[in-house]
Amino acid sequence: MTLPYITAAVLWLALIAYAVLGGADFGGGVWGLLAFGPSKERQRQLVDEAIGPVWEANHVWLIFLIVGLFTAFPIVFSTLSVVLFVPFTLALFGIVLRGAAFIFHTHSPGALRQFWGRLFSAASAITPFLLGACAAAVAGGQIHAPGGQANISPVSLWTTPFALNIGAMAVSLCATLAAIYLSVEAQQAADTDLMAAFRLRAIIAGALTAALGALGLLLSQEEATLLWNGMLAHALPLVLATMLVGLGAAASLLLRRYQLARVLIILETALMLASWGAAQLPYLVPPDLTIANAASPDATLIALLVSTAIGMLVLLPSLWLLFRVFKSQPAPEREQEEAGGFAE
Amino acid sequence: MSDLLAARAQMGTSLAFHIIFAALGVGMPLLMCLAEGLALWRRDAVWMALARRWAKASAILFAIGAVSGTVLSFELGLLWPTFMKFSGAIIGLPFALEGFAFFTEAIFLGLYLYGWNRLSPRAHWLCSFPIWISGLISAWFVVSANSWMNTPVGFKIVDGKVTGIDPLQAMLNPSTPYQTTHMILACYVATGFGTAAVYAVALLRGKRGDYYRKGLLLALAMGAIAIPLQIISGDASARFLEQSQPAKLAAMEGVVRTANGVPLMVGGLADPNTGQVSYALEIPDGLSFLVSGDPNGRIIGLDAFAPEDRPNPLPVHTAFDGMVASGFFALFIGLLFWALYFWRKRVMPQNRLLLLGIALAGPLSFLAIELGWMVTELGRQPWVIYGILRTKDAVTTAPGLNISFLAFSCLYVVLAVTLIWLLLRLARSPLPKVALADSADQSGGDIS
Numbered sequence: 001m002t003l004p005y006i007t008a009a010v011l012w013l014a015l016i017a018y019a020v021l022g023g024a025d026f027g028g029g030v031w032g033l034l035a036f037g038p039s040k041e042r043q044r045q046l047v048d049e050a051i052g053p054v055w056e057a058n059h060v061w062l063i064f065l066i067v068g069l070f071t072a073f074p075i076v077f078s079t080l081s082v083v084l085f086v087p088f089t090l091a092l093f094g095i096v097l098r099g100a101a102f103i104f105h106t107h108s109p110g111a112l113r114q115f116w117g118r119l120f121s122a123a124s125a126i127t128p129f130l131l132g133a134c135a136a137a138v139a140g141g142q143i144h145a146p147g148g149q150a151n152i153s154p155v156s157l158w159t160t161p162f163a164l165n166i167g168a169m170a171v172s173l174c175a176t177l178a179a180i181y182l183s184v185e186a187q188q189a190a191d192t193d194l195m196a197a198f199r200l201r202a203i204i205a206g207a208l209t210a211a212l213g214a215l216g217l218l219l220s221q222e223e224a225t226l227l228w229n230g231m232l233a234h235a236l237p238l239v240l241a242t243m244l245v246g247l248g249a250a251a252s253l254l255l256r257r258y259q260l261a262r263v264l265i266i267l268e269t270a271l272m273l274a275s276w277g278a279a280q281l282p283y284l285v286p287p288d289l290t291i292a293n294a295a296s297p298d299a300t301l302i303a304l305l306v307s308t309a310i311g312m313l314v315l316l317p318s319l320w321l322l323f324r325v326f327k328s329q330p331a332p333e334r335e336q337e338e339a340g341g342f343a344e
Numbered sequence: 345m346s347d348l349l350a351a352r353a354q355m356g357t358s359l360a361f362h363i364i365f366a367a368l369g370v371g372m373p374l375l376m377c378l379a380e381g382l383a384l385w386r387r388d389a390v391w392m393a394l395a396r397r398w399a400k401a402s403a404i405l406f407a408i409g410a411v412s413g414t415v416l417s418f419e420l421g422l423l424w425p426t427f428m429k430f431s432g433a434i435i436g437l438p439f440a441l442e443g444f445a446f447f448t449e450a451i452f453l454g455l456y457l458y459g460w461n462r463l464s465p466r467a468h469w470l471c472s473f474p475i476w477i478s479g480l481i482s483a484w485f486v487v488s489a490n491s492w493m494n495t496p497v498g499f500k501i502v503d504g505k506v507t508g509i510d511p512l513q514a515m516l517n518p519s520t521p522y523q524t525t526h527m528i529l530a531c532y533v534a535t536g537f538g539t540a541a542v543y544a545v546a547l548l549r550g551k552r553g554d555y556y557r558k559g560l561l562l563a564l565a566m567g568a569i570a571i572p573l574q575i576i577s578g579d580a581s582a583r584f585l586e587q588s589q590p591a592k593l594a595a596m597e598g599v600v601r602t603a604n605g606v607p608l609m610v611g612g613l614a615d616p617n618t619g620q621v622s623y624a625l626e627i628p629d630g631l632s633f634l635v636s637g638d639p640n641g642r643i644i645g646l647d648a649f650a651p652e653d654r655p656n657p658l659p660v661h662t663a664f665d666g667m668v669a670s671g672f673f674a675l676f677i678g679l680l681f682w683a684l685y686f687w688r689k690r691v692m693p694q695n696r697l698l699l700l701g702i703a704l705a706g707p708l709s710f711l712a713i714e715l716g717w718m719v720t721e722l723g724r725q726p727w728v729i730y731g732i733l734r735t736k737d738a739v740t741t742a743p744g745l746n747i748s749f750l751a752f753s754c755l756y757v758v759l760a761v762t763l764i765w766l767l768l769r770l771a772r773s774p775l776p777k778v779a780l781a782d783s784a785d786q787s788g789g790d791i792s
Binding site: 095 | 403404406407408410411412413414415417418420421422425426428429430431432433434436437439440441442443444446447448450451452453454455457458459462463474507509510511512740741742743744748751752755759762763766769770
């Protein structure tokens, strides 16, 4: 009985990891699109340098989430794949274009470099929107799975006002995460112009995220009643903590404490996703699929959890090394060969 | 196009696209590890230049591999939700383990590709080990899941419900040792001959120098070591099919009627209706001898199976013979090259015809991978899980599969065209000027 809950918690942690790591990579793309001002090109360059070494590793959290979901809760995976076929397919398209366009952008010359850069940015904005809308469709509590067979609702569950709002909030949250991380990276590179630019962007995007979040709460009373009631019933402390930590992140940005803001925005994102998860307990996909009734047999869950534990023993030190090498110190010198096209 | 056909076409296209990058993802890291190791050991800037050039190509190739692999993990649900609902609990484990292996690969790839200036030479080289090791392991995991579709074990069906799930037994199903060995060797064969082909073409176009020579030698060494093992592994796999999936073996060899003393049909078109293989080269009793060691051995034909349970021998037989022919061509070229090399006392043979053969063996080795997957996938039809779940019962009920197939096909074309253009551009760009950190006398100025 507790095994399904432990497994669901592990998957939720992977979701949080994907949101704070992969989400920031999406957000970086958004800032590439919205770059303006005299430091426009340097903004884009900082984004490229920040994403380059880590995006593939960050992307794997999504893969882990998918395979973990179909191993531990196969019926959830198959039901969502049928009901949300269109937004999943579009998001998948966005994920492919994002990754491919980024690497093509890095290695293309001239005008093509710009073309792939714009495409990378556009895909980075659209993908989190779709993923956010899908999450809202799940939270909306309209995805039925009677007798284990999903019925496809003619109403598009992912284009309700609530879903569109959550989609927009996902983009804006990604942008906030990225802007704060980029402020830290600009600080490490001692580039005060960029630091100020991304600080301003972080404040604006953060405020937008908060506003969209408030609107989401309002809309959920009508469109995701199960979520709203769940929040009041058993997720209120988490919701309040989310709000407080959000305010803390804003305050630390105003005080130019970028490192602290980075910690707080990660915590904020984690709390936000935890509130969602806690609010819709005991459901994974309300109103039919609960954590308990959708879970694979214990033998599978134990095998998954044991291999996750072993995997983490390899993974966590490796991740620590990756981020220590690339994120705790500025580049020793401009990496002419790797970063900038083929000019050797 | 029917929904089933559209779904199969999209899955097939996605696999055909991804497998190229997956194979390179297993093979290239080993080549880079060897080249960089040789560079550090021999204090040789040419090897370092090769490692750097391969790393740069790999940065592009692996990114496309990562995103095309993501497509497949989504497509398992988007196209085959019933399959996943049935098998997720049984065979999800190797996918999850593959996820961790891929994770490790991606992390060290980031360190390797972007860390030239941030890590010491030795630390940088050490980063290549987790990449090729986890590449190899992830290939093993993913292929073990496919093996399970051929020989599904590790569960019971009681009153239509799946019980008694044993994920470990499912992962270690009877096909796993055969298929995983065959696929991993295929990665080394294809990467080895494929990379050698690049340098063979350069030499054919008049390029000369240590850089091209060493690139060709190392890549062809890897390919030529792997290819004889691959042919042994292929033979073992085919024999194993006699017990595990006789219908697949019959389709591969174009055997329609069960008989003793069955000839080996080389090439030709297998007609599922007439039971004839036309235009084939016939070796009397050949197949019986190959499979059982007895020229009069009994071979089960497709007629032993109900018509709705038979795979179509036409594409399966053709793909199988194409794969075998490509494999033997690579074996011939590999043996000839190294025989000449050692016979001439370690002077690289530069015969144009031989170089042309290498240039051809590269693409043919990749073709062999594609054809091999067609053999195992089309040969398993009409089942998605052999004997348990039919492909037509596993397909999604979601609408718009035709559009989805069309859109993904266009996407793959755009990605392939851009990728090839970028790699050609990389191949034409001047060689990297590499200097080994503490050997100023070996500045890489004159490596071409």
